[in-house]
Amino acid sequence: MFCRKILSLLVGTGAVGKSALRLLQYIAVALGKADLVGEKLCKRSRVLSISLEDDEAEIRRRIRADCQHHDLRESELDGWLYYTTPRYFKLAKVNERGNVAVGELADTLRAAIREHEIDLVAIDPFVKAHGVDENDNGAIDQITVMLISIAEEFDCAIDVLHHQRKGQNQAGDADSARGASSLVNGSRLTQTLTRMSDDEGKRFDVSDHDRRLLIRLDDGKPNLAPPPERARWFKLVGVNIGNATPEYPNGDCVQTVELWEPPSPWTALSYPIVNRILDRIDAGLPDDPPGRRYNAAPQAKEDRAGWAVVQEFVPTLAKEQAQEIIRTWLKTGVLKTTLHYDPERRKKCPGLFVVKRPGDTWEG
Secondary structure, X not given: OOOOOOEEEEEEOOOOOHHHHHHHHHHHHHHOOHHHHOOOOOOOOOEEEEEOOOOHHHHHHHHHHHHHHOOOOHHHHOOOEEEEOOOXXXXXXXXXXXXXXXXXXXXXXXXXXXXXXXXEEEEEOHHHHEEOOOOOHHHHHHHHHHHHHHHHHHOOEEEXXXXXXXXXXXXXXXXXXXXXXXXHHHOOEEEEEEEOOHHHHHHOOOOHHHHOOEEEEEEOOHHHOOOHHHOEEEEEEEEEOOOOOOOOOOOOEEEEEEEEOOOOHHHHOOHHHHHHHHHHHHHOOOOOOOOOOOEOOOOOOOOOEHHXXXXXXXXXXXXXXXXXXXXXXXXXXXEEEEEEEEOOOOEEEEEEEEOOOOOOOOOO
């Protein structure tokens, strides 16, 4: 996720929770407690967070919310987590001749890294860090190269938060990033952050209210995005940070995140239910003449699909969850697919057969 001498990138729509997630990840790095976000960490490291949208008071509120919700001591961040809000400084801008010129932020950044021995630099958001046309590939490439050069010069990691184009919300699609493609191309470690979709909410039987609070983090390559059950999920949480006053009786409720695990379809499968499902599959289709078998293919018609048998006995499971159960049983040897004679088709066809049951002990 963060690597020395490397530029990393997090892409997501506005208000999806990029800043909230990343701040907790930065705190995890600064404290050496990567388990906060379900990651591994090589060593505790110093972090410099550059916020170009929020002021210092808001950053302090967010840090307090993170520490309060996750039972952390803010004092332990002293000397490890630095933050600044230089709203009007730029890495680069266009000069009067129309050329890209280095801005004040570049030299200020170098000085801060040198002074505080920073290991990880965070810039949020990228669009506020420069004054060039964000669709100009050449100009954005110059800024990207500048950031990579700084990372290499100081042996540090640099992380950038960036917006997706409007209407784009596909997990793992880094190409949905707004503006020129040179930023994504220059980043070696790219991730996307997306809200749980309607289909994913139905898959996990999550209410619409809760679904809007759930976000998934994926590597930025669509062909590598895992299925929802194996994605990295987080939940947005509002934290009352206890700063109420007589004039402001409710105080601030500040957003943070926590790890979230999708509900497992296996919790609905007791041994008796599993055996009833396997009995049905082992008996084959209730056809006349007998002899036809259920099919393991996800695209099989519902009246012949093995996953439909799972759904019949556990109707609370979504189709995708039932398919996952059949896939797992095939992998673990509970089921196998074998060619058999289909009396209706009058030829050999693949069909599902039960090999073992829960509690069986066997080798092979």
